[in-house]
Amino acid sequence: MEIGIIGAGNVGTAMAALLGAHGARVTVTARGARLARIRAEGVHLDDRGTPHHAAIAALPRLDAPQDAVFLCVKAQDLPEAVAANAAGIGPGTLVVPMVNGLPFWFDPASAELGAVLDPGGLLRARLDPAQVLGAVLLMTIRRDAAGRATSTNTPTLSLAPVAGDTDPGRGAGLMAVLNAAGIRASAPDDIREAVLVKLLANIATNPLSALTGCSLAQIGRDPGLRAAAFAVAGEFRAWAAAAGYALPSDRWLGDLLLDAGDFPTSMLQDARAGRVLELGAICRAPMGLARGAGLAMPCLAAILARLEAAPALPLPEAARAAALAGLPLPLAERT
Ligand SMILES: NC(=O)C1=CN([C@@H]2O[C@H](COP(=O)(O)OP(=O)(O)OC[C@H]3O[C@@H](n4cnc5c(N)ncnc54)[C@H](OP(=O)(O)O)[C@@H]3O)[C@@H](O)[C@H]2O)C=CC1
Ligand SMILES: CC(C)(CO)C(=O)C(=O)O
Numbered sequence: 001m002e003i004g005i006i007g008a009g010n011v012g013t014a015m016a017a018l019l020g021a022h023g024a025r026v027t028v029t030a031r032g033a034r035l036a037r038i039r040a041e042g043v044h045l046d047d048r049g050t051p052h053h054a055a056i057a058a059l060p061r062l063d064a065p066q067d068a069v070f071l072c073v074k075a076q077d078l079p080e081a082v083a084a085n086a087a088g089i090g091p092g093t094l095v096v097p098m099v100n101g102l103p104f105w106f107d108p109a110s111a112e113l114g115a116v117l118d119p120g121g122l123l124r125a126r127l128d129p130a131q132v133l134g135a136v137l138l139m140t141i142r143r144d145a146a147g148r149a150t151s152t153n154t155p156t157l158s159l160a161p162v163a164g165d166t167d168p169g170r171g172a173g174l175m176a177v178l179n180a181a182g183i184r185a186s187a188p189d190d191i192r193e194a195v196l197v198k199l200l201a202n203i204a205t206n207p208l209s210a211l212t213g214c215s216l217a218q219i220g221r222d223p224g225l226r227a228a229a230f231a232v233a234g235e236f237r238a239w240a241a242a243a244g245y246a247l248p249s250d251r252w253l254g255d256l257l258l259d260a261g262d263f264p265t266s267m268l269q270d271a272r273a274g275r276v277l278e279l280g281a282i283c284r285a286p287m288g289l290a291r292g293a294g295l296a297m298p299c300l301a302a303i304l305a306r307l308e309a310a311p312a313l314p315l316p317e318a319a320r321a322a323a324l325a326g327l328p329l330p331l332a333e334r335t
Contacts, residue, residue, distance in 0.1 A: 001025065001177055004066035004088045006081050008034050008043070008058070010141040010266065011098050012072030013149040015183075017045035020054025022181035027057040027066070029085060035060060037147055044148040047155070047182070062088025068096065068174045070135075074270075075099040075281035079122040086126065094171055096133045096159065100202050100266065101281025102289075105132050105162040106192060112288045116280045129163035133171045134191040136198045140216075140263040152263065155183045160191040193245050200240075200247050201256055202282050204233040206267035207303045210277055211323055213314030215264050220257025224324050228299065229253065231329045235297040239290035271313035279304065298328040 003019060005012045008030035016028045020043060030038050035058055042055040062069070062085045069089055073081045078097060082089065089095060097103055104117040108124065118124055138156040143149045157178060161170050168187070178185035188194040205219055208228055219225040230250045237247045270277050283304055287297050306323050307313065315323050 065090030216260035
Protein backbone atom coordinates (compact mmCIF):
# COMPACT_ATOMS: atom_id res chain seq x y z
CA MET A 1 0.00 0.00 0.00
CA GLU A 2 1.40 3.40 -1.05
CA ILE A 3 0.70 6.03 1.60
CA GLY A 4 1.08 9.77 1.04
CA ILE A 5 1.38 12.17 3.97
CA ILE A 6 0.78 15.80 3.07
CA GLY A 7 2.46 18.19 5.51
CA ALA A 8 5.44 17.37 7.68
CA GLY A 9 4.40 19.31 10.79
CA ASN A 10 3.56 17.73 14.14
CA VAL A 11 0.98 15.20 12.97
CA GLY A 12 2.59 14.49 9.60
CA THR A 13 5.99 13.88 11.17
CA ALA A 14 4.56 11.59 13.85
CA MET A 15 2.51 9.59 11.33
CA ALA A 16 5.41 9.34 8.86
CA ALA A 17 7.84 8.20 11.54
CA LEU A 18 5.49 5.56 12.99
CA LEU A 19 4.36 4.21 9.61
CA GLY A 20 7.83 4.41 7.99
CA ALA A 21 9.59 2.81 10.95
CA HIS A 22 7.18 -0.14 10.75
CA GLY A 23 7.80 -0.86 7.09
CA ALA A 24 4.94 0.99 5.38
CA ARG A 25 5.70 2.58 2.00
CA VAL A 26 5.38 6.26 2.83
CA THR A 27 5.97 9.47 0.88
CA VAL A 28 5.78 12.74 2.81
CA THR A 29 5.46 16.22 1.34
CA ALA A 30 7.32 19.16 2.82
CA ARG A 31 8.60 22.56 1.80
CA GLY A 32 11.84 24.53 1.93
CA ALA A 33 14.32 23.69 4.67
CA ARG A 34 12.02 21.02 6.13
CA LEU A 35 12.10 19.09 2.84
CA ALA A 36 15.88 19.26 2.69
CA ARG A 37 16.19 18.09 6.28
CA ILE A 38 13.84 15.13 5.83
CA ARG A 39 15.76 14.08 2.73
CA ALA A 40 19.02 14.26 4.67
CA GLU A 41 17.93 12.87 8.05
CA GLY A 42 14.54 11.17 7.65
CA VAL A 43 11.75 11.72 10.18
CA HIS A 44 12.00 11.23 13.94
CA LEU A 45 9.42 10.70 16.66
CA ASP A 46 9.96 10.12 20.35
CA ASP A 47 6.76 8.34 21.38
CA ARG A 48 6.62 8.27 25.18
CA GLY A 49 10.36 7.54 25.36
CA THR A 50 10.52 5.12 22.43
CA PRO A 51 12.42 6.54 19.44
CA HIS A 52 11.12 5.91 15.91
CA HIS A 53 13.16 6.91 12.90
CA ALA A 54 12.40 6.38 9.23
CA ALA A 55 14.22 7.30 6.06
CA ILE A 56 11.31 7.91 3.70
CA ALA A 57 10.65 9.51 0.34
CA ALA A 58 10.06 13.27 0.57
CA LEU A 59 8.69 15.45 -2.21
CA PRO A 60 7.46 19.04 -2.53
CA ARG A 61 4.15 17.56 -3.72
CA LEU A 62 2.84 14.08 -4.52
CA ASP A 63 3.46 13.11 -8.12
CA ALA A 64 1.55 9.81 -8.50
CA PRO A 65 -1.77 8.41 -7.17
CA GLN A 66 -1.52 6.84 -3.72
CA ASP A 67 -3.65 4.16 -2.10
CA ALA A 68 -4.23 6.46 0.87
CA VAL A 69 -3.38 10.08 1.58
CA PHE A 70 -3.32 11.65 5.06
CA LEU A 71 -3.92 15.40 4.95
CA CYS A 72 -1.82 16.65 7.89
CA VAL A 73 -2.24 20.40 7.49
CA LYS A 74 -4.31 22.93 9.41
CA ALA A 75 -7.99 22.99 8.37
CA GLN A 76 -7.69 26.35 6.59
CA ASP A 77 -4.83 25.00 4.44
CA LEU A 78 -6.73 21.93 3.18
CA PRO A 79 -7.98 23.39 -0.13
CA GLU A 80 -4.53 24.63 -1.15
CA ALA A 81 -2.87 21.38 -0.05
CA VAL A 82 -5.38 19.21 -1.95
CA ALA A 83 -5.00 21.34 -5.09
CA ALA A 84 -1.19 21.22 -4.92
CA ASN A 85 -1.22 17.42 -4.46
CA ALA A 86 -3.93 16.60 -7.00
CA ALA A 87 -1.59 14.18 -8.79
CA GLY A 88 -1.44 12.03 -5.65
CA ILE A 89 -5.22 11.72 -5.28
CA GLY A 90 -6.86 9.46 -7.86
CA PRO A 91 -10.44 8.15 -7.86
CA GLY A 92 -9.34 5.09 -5.87
CA THR A 93 -7.31 6.98 -3.27
CA LEU A 94 -8.61 7.00 0.29
CA VAL A 95 -8.32 10.56 1.65
CA VAL A 96 -8.00 11.09 5.38
CA PRO A 97 -8.19 14.70 6.62
CA MET A 98 -6.39 14.64 10.00
CA VAL A 99 -7.75 17.97 11.18
CA ASN A 100 -9.19 19.20 14.43
CA GLY A 101 -12.43 21.12 14.50
CA LEU A 102 -15.52 20.59 12.39
CA PRO A 103 -14.34 18.97 9.15
CA PHE A 104 -15.59 20.04 5.71
CA TRP A 105 -17.37 16.68 5.30
CA PHE A 106 -19.40 17.04 8.54
CA ASP A 107 -22.57 18.36 6.89
CA PRO A 108 -22.18 18.71 3.10
CA ALA A 109 -25.64 20.30 2.87
CA SER A 110 -24.74 23.18 5.21
CA ALA A 111 -23.92 26.37 3.30
CA GLU A 112 -22.89 27.92 6.63
CA LEU A 113 -20.19 25.27 7.15
CA GLY A 114 -19.13 25.34 3.50
CA ALA A 115 -18.51 29.10 3.70
CA VAL A 116 -16.10 28.68 6.62
CA LEU A 117 -14.49 25.31 5.87
CA ASP A 118 -14.39 25.13 2.08
CA PRO A 119 -14.94 28.71 0.91
CA GLY A 120 -14.19 28.11 -2.79
CA GLY A 121 -15.89 24.69 -2.83
CA LEU A 122 -12.64 23.05 -3.97
CA LEU A 123 -12.71 20.20 -1.44
CA ARG A 124 -16.28 19.26 -2.31
CA ALA A 125 -15.50 19.50 -6.02
CA ARG A 126 -12.29 17.45 -5.93
CA LEU A 127 -13.06 14.79 -3.30
CA ASP A 128 -15.79 12.20 -3.71
CA PRO A 129 -17.36 11.71 -0.25
CA ALA A 130 -17.10 7.94 -0.87
CA GLN A 131 -13.29 8.20 -0.84
CA VAL A 132 -13.05 10.29 2.34
CA LEU A 133 -12.42 8.62 5.69
CA GLY A 134 -13.29 10.83 8.65
CA ALA A 135 -10.56 10.80 11.30
CA VAL A 136 -10.22 11.85 14.91
CA LEU A 137 -6.69 11.79 16.25
CA LEU A 138 -5.94 11.71 19.95
CA MET A 139 -2.28 12.55 20.25
CA THR A 140 -0.29 15.35 21.89
CA ILE A 141 2.61 16.16 19.60
CA ARG A 142 5.16 18.94 19.37
CA ARG A 143 8.45 19.35 17.51
CA ASP A 144 11.82 20.81 18.37
CA ALA A 145 13.71 23.29 16.19
CA ALA A 146 15.21 20.41 14.18
CA GLY A 147 11.72 19.10 13.34
CA ARG A 148 11.95 16.04 15.61
CA ALA A 149 8.54 15.20 17.08
CA THR A 150 7.71 14.15 20.62
CA SER A 151 4.40 12.64 21.61
CA THR A 152 3.21 11.96 25.10
CA ASN A 153 0.17 9.74 24.83
CA THR A 154 -0.93 6.57 23.04
CA PRO A 155 -1.57 7.43 19.38
CA THR A 156 -5.28 6.74 18.94
CA LEU A 157 -7.18 7.24 15.70
CA SER A 158 -10.89 6.85 15.01
CA LEU A 159 -11.44 6.26 11.31
CA ALA A 160 -14.62 5.71 9.32
CA PRO A 161 -16.26 6.50 5.97
CA VAL A 162 -18.17 9.79 6.00
CA ALA A 163 -20.79 8.99 3.37
CA GLY A 164 -23.75 6.88 4.48
CA ASP A 165 -23.69 4.64 1.41
CA THR A 166 -19.96 3.81 1.48
CA ASP A 167 -18.94 0.24 2.34
CA PRO A 168 -18.16 0.51 6.08
CA GLY A 169 -15.27 -1.92 5.48
CA ARG A 170 -13.58 0.56 3.15
CA GLY A 171 -10.35 1.40 4.86
CA ALA A 172 -9.95 -1.95 6.64
CA GLY A 173 -6.58 -2.50 4.92
CA LEU A 174 -5.38 0.95 5.97
CA MET A 175 -6.56 0.29 9.51
CA ALA A 176 -4.43 -2.87 9.60
CA VAL A 177 -1.33 -0.93 8.45
CA LEU A 178 -1.95 1.73 11.12
CA ASN A 179 -2.36 -0.80 13.90
CA ALA A 180 0.79 -2.61 12.80
CA ALA A 181 2.60 0.73 13.22
CA GLY A 182 1.42 1.13 16.83
CA ILE A 183 -1.37 3.59 16.04
CA ARG A 184 -4.46 2.34 17.82
CA ALA A 185 -6.96 2.66 14.97
CA SER A 186 -10.60 1.65 15.16
CA ALA A 187 -13.94 2.50 13.60
CA PRO A 188 -16.33 4.36 15.93
CA ASP A 189 -20.08 3.71 15.71
CA ASP A 190 -20.61 7.34 14.71
CA ILE A 191 -17.67 9.30 13.27
CA ARG A 192 -19.54 12.61 13.61
CA GLU A 193 -20.08 12.02 17.31
CA ALA A 194 -16.37 11.15 17.67
CA VAL A 195 -15.51 14.46 15.97
CA LEU A 196 -17.71 16.38 18.40
CA VAL A 197 -16.24 14.66 21.45
CA LYS A 198 -12.72 15.71 20.37
CA LEU A 199 -13.99 19.15 19.44
CA LEU A 200 -15.36 19.58 22.95
CA ALA A 201 -11.75 19.46 24.19
CA ASN A 202 -10.45 21.71 21.42
CA ILE A 203 -13.12 24.40 21.57
CA ALA A 204 -12.86 24.62 25.35
CA THR A 205 -9.07 24.81 25.50
CA ASN A 206 -7.35 25.86 22.26
CA PRO A 207 -8.50 29.52 22.05
CA LEU A 208 -8.05 29.95 25.79
CA SER A 209 -4.51 28.57 25.61
CA ALA A 210 -3.61 30.80 22.64
CA LEU A 211 -4.88 33.84 24.57
CA THR A 212 -3.25 33.09 27.90
CA GLY A 213 -0.20 30.99 26.97
CA CYS A 214 -1.37 28.25 29.35
CA SER A 215 -0.93 24.52 28.87
CA LEU A 216 -3.77 22.00 29.23
CA ALA A 217 -2.80 21.13 32.80
CA GLN A 218 -2.55 24.82 33.74
CA ILE A 219 -6.08 25.33 32.43
CA GLY A 220 -7.18 22.31 34.44
CA ARG A 221 -5.56 23.54 37.67
CA ASP A 222 -6.37 27.26 37.59
CA PRO A 223 -9.94 27.93 38.86
CA GLY A 224 -10.49 30.95 36.57
CA LEU A 225 -9.20 29.24 33.44
CA ARG A 226 -11.03 26.03 34.23
CA ALA A 227 -14.28 27.96 34.74
CA ALA A 228 -13.84 29.61 31.33
CA ALA A 229 -13.08 26.25 29.68
CA PHE A 230 -16.12 24.64 31.29
CA ALA A 231 -18.30 27.59 30.27
CA VAL A 232 -17.30 27.20 26.60
CA ALA A 233 -17.76 23.44 26.88
CA GLY A 234 -21.26 24.04 28.27
CA GLU A 235 -22.15 26.32 25.35
CA PHE A 236 -20.93 23.76 22.84
CA ARG A 237 -22.61 20.88 24.63
CA ALA A 238 -25.93 22.74 24.54
CA TRP A 239 -25.76 23.02 20.73
CA ALA A 240 -24.67 19.37 20.43
CA ALA A 241 -27.59 18.24 22.60
CA ALA A 242 -30.00 20.20 20.39
CA ALA A 243 -28.43 18.46 17.38
CA GLY A 244 -28.90 15.04 19.00
CA TYR A 245 -25.41 14.35 20.37
CA ALA A 246 -24.71 13.69 24.07
CA LEU A 247 -21.18 14.89 24.81
CA PRO A 248 -19.07 14.02 27.85
CA SER A 249 -19.24 15.91 31.12
CA ASP A 250 -17.02 18.61 32.62
CA ARG A 251 -15.56 15.93 34.83
CA TRP A 252 -14.30 14.10 31.69
CA LEU A 253 -12.88 17.35 30.37
CA GLY A 254 -11.23 18.21 33.69
CA ASP A 255 -9.57 14.78 33.84
CA LEU A 256 -8.38 15.13 30.23
CA LEU A 257 -6.77 18.49 31.04
CA LEU A 258 -4.89 17.17 34.05
CA ASP A 259 -3.91 13.91 32.32
CA ALA A 260 -2.49 15.81 29.30
CA GLY A 261 0.07 17.53 31.54
CA ASP A 262 1.88 20.68 30.48
CA PHE A 263 1.07 20.27 26.78
CA PRO A 264 0.80 23.47 24.75
CA THR A 265 -2.26 23.01 22.52
CA SER A 266 -1.65 23.09 18.76
CA MET A 267 -3.24 26.58 18.75
CA LEU A 268 -0.86 27.80 21.44
CA GLN A 269 2.04 26.40 19.40
CA ASP A 270 0.72 28.43 16.43
CA ALA A 271 0.27 31.58 18.54
CA ARG A 272 3.85 31.34 19.80
CA ALA A 273 5.14 30.87 16.24
CA GLY A 274 3.06 33.78 14.90
CA ARG A 275 1.11 31.43 12.58
CA VAL A 276 -2.55 31.72 11.57
CA LEU A 277 -4.80 30.22 14.28
CA GLU A 278 -7.18 27.40 13.35
CA LEU A 279 -10.18 29.42 14.53
CA GLY A 280 -12.46 28.71 11.56
CA ALA A 281 -12.81 24.96 12.05
CA ILE A 282 -12.48 24.94 15.83
CA CYS A 283 -14.58 28.00 16.76
CA ARG A 284 -16.34 29.87 13.96
CA ALA A 285 -17.88 26.83 12.24
CA PRO A 286 -19.46 25.47 15.46
CA MET A 287 -20.58 28.99 16.44
CA GLY A 288 -22.26 29.30 13.04
CA LEU A 289 -24.13 26.02 13.54
CA ALA A 290 -25.19 27.08 17.04
CA ARG A 291 -26.35 30.45 15.73
CA GLY A 292 -28.38 28.66 13.05
CA ALA A 293 -30.07 26.67 15.84
CA GLY A 294 -30.84 29.88 17.75
CA LEU A 295 -28.15 29.27 20.37
CA ALA A 296 -25.51 31.81 21.35
CA MET A 297 -21.99 30.98 22.56
CA PRO A 298 -21.25 34.18 24.52
CA CYS A 299 -18.19 33.00 26.44
CA LEU A 300 -16.49 31.67 23.30
CA ALA A 301 -17.41 34.88 21.44
CA ALA A 302 -15.82 36.96 24.22
CA ILE A 303 -12.62 34.88 24.13
CA LEU A 304 -12.46 35.28 20.33
CA ALA A 305 -12.95 39.04 20.65
CA ARG A 306 -10.04 39.16 23.11
CA LEU A 307 -7.86 37.06 20.81
CA GLU A 308 -8.60 39.48 17.96
CA ALA A 309 -7.90 42.55 20.12
CA ALA A 310 -4.63 41.23 21.61
CA PRO A 311 -1.59 43.16 20.36
CA ALA A 312 0.44 39.92 20.40
CA LEU A 313 -0.30 36.31 21.35
CA PRO A 314 -0.12 34.73 23.77
CA LEU A 315 -0.65 37.57 26.24
CA PRO A 316 2.12 38.10 28.80
CA GLU A 317 1.37 36.56 32.20
CA ALA A 318 0.73 40.00 33.74
CA ALA A 319 -2.14 40.62 31.28
CA ARG A 320 -3.81 37.23 31.84
CA ALA A 321 -6.10 38.15 34.72
CA ALA A 322 -7.40 41.24 32.92
CA ALA A 323 -8.10 39.18 29.80
CA LEU A 324 -10.18 36.73 31.79
CA ALA A 325 -12.02 39.36 33.84
CA GLY A 326 -15.61 39.89 32.84
CA LEU A 327 -16.02 36.79 30.69
CA PRO A 328 -19.74 35.96 30.57
CA LEU A 329 -19.62 32.82 32.72
CA PRO A 330 -22.82 31.06 33.77
CA LEU A 331 -23.52 31.33 37.50
CA ALA A 332 -22.35 27.74 38.12
CA GLU A 333 -18.86 28.57 36.81
CA ARG A 334 -18.35 31.81 38.79
CA THR A 335 -15.85 31.52 41.64
N1 LIG B 1 -0.29 18.97 17.43
C1 LIG B 1 -1.10 18.08 17.94
O1 LIG B 1 -0.81 17.47 18.95
C2 LIG B 1 -2.41 17.75 17.28
C3 LIG B 1 -2.87 18.43 16.16
N2 LIG B 1 -4.05 18.04 15.59
C4 LIG B 1 -4.58 18.71 14.40
O2 LIG B 1 -3.86 18.19 13.29
C5 LIG B 1 -3.82 19.16 12.23
C6 LIG B 1 -2.36 19.41 11.85
O3 LIG B 1 -1.75 20.01 12.99
P1 LIG B 1 -0.18 20.07 13.23
O4 LIG B 1 0.47 18.89 12.64
O5 LIG B 1 -0.01 20.33 14.68
O6 LIG B 1 0.18 21.37 12.37
P2 LIG B 1 1.61 21.92 11.98
O7 LIG B 1 1.45 23.39 11.82
O8 LIG B 1 2.65 21.40 12.90
O9 LIG B 1 1.88 21.26 10.55
C7 LIG B 1 1.16 21.64 9.42
C8 LIG B 1 2.01 21.30 8.22
O10 LIG B 1 1.25 21.61 7.05
C9 LIG B 1 2.12 22.17 6.09
N3 LIG B 1 1.34 22.97 5.16
C10 LIG B 1 0.69 24.13 5.38
N4 LIG B 1 0.08 24.54 4.28
C11 LIG B 1 0.35 23.62 3.32
C12 LIG B 1 0.00 23.49 1.95
N5 LIG B 1 -0.78 24.40 1.35
N6 LIG B 1 0.49 22.45 1.24
C13 LIG B 1 1.28 21.53 1.85
N7 LIG B 1 1.63 21.59 3.16
C14 LIG B 1 1.17 22.62 3.87
C15 LIG B 1 3.07 23.02 6.92
O11 LIG B 1 4.22 23.27 6.17
P3 LIG B 1 5.10 24.60 6.37
O12 LIG B 1 5.77 24.41 7.70
O13 LIG B 1 5.99 24.57 5.20
O14 LIG B 1 4.10 25.74 6.38
C16 LIG B 1 3.30 22.12 8.13
O15 LIG B 1 4.36 21.22 7.89
C17 LIG B 1 -4.53 20.40 12.77
O16 LIG B 1 -5.87 20.38 12.40
C18 LIG B 1 -4.40 20.22 14.29
O17 LIG B 1 -5.40 20.93 14.98
C19 LIG B 1 -4.75 16.95 16.03
C20 LIG B 1 -4.33 16.27 17.13
C21 LIG B 1 -3.16 16.62 17.86
C1 LIG C 1 -4.35 17.96 22.63
C2 LIG C 1 -5.58 18.68 22.18
C3 LIG C 1 -6.82 17.84 22.47
C4 LIG C 1 -5.75 19.95 22.99
O1 LIG C 1 -6.98 20.51 22.98
C5 LIG C 1 -5.43 18.99 20.72
O2 LIG C 1 -6.00 18.32 19.90
C6 LIG C 1 -4.66 20.16 20.23
O3 LIG C 1 -3.76 20.64 20.93
O4 LIG C 1 -4.98 20.65 19.16
